[in-house]
Amino acid sequence: MKIIRLMVVKDMSFDQIDLEESFGINSREKKVIYQRIRRTLHIGIVNLATMCIDYPDNEMLLDYANNLFEYQNIHVEMQHQNGKELERGQISLQHFFDGLLQESYRVKRDSNNELW
Helix, strand or coil, rough: HHHHHHHHCCCCCCHHHHHHHHHHHHHHHHHHHHHHHHHHHHHHHHHHHHHHHCCCCCCHHHHHHHHHHHHHHHHHHHHHCCCCCCCCCCCHHHHHHHHHHHEEEEEEEEHHHCCC
């Protein structure tokens, strides 16, 4: 949450953020944080792939799959779950966080256009 908040506030992409400076951590702590995020995102990609298998025509799921994990990674994970692929979907922290940033802009834009 802190990473995406920082990206939104500073209007920067993931590769522009200096986590060591912004959060006062060293390079080892940064690697630990990245590994924890990857482990958590692995659960997310598995869940999203399962939902895509269960609801293949849901456009919103497909949008999230593409925006957060790139569809090809969701597809590989779906194939793995169906026993057709040994490999699993890959996690790109940059793609995930940049996708979250784009979603935050979309949500903000959509909420500003709502009529109450």
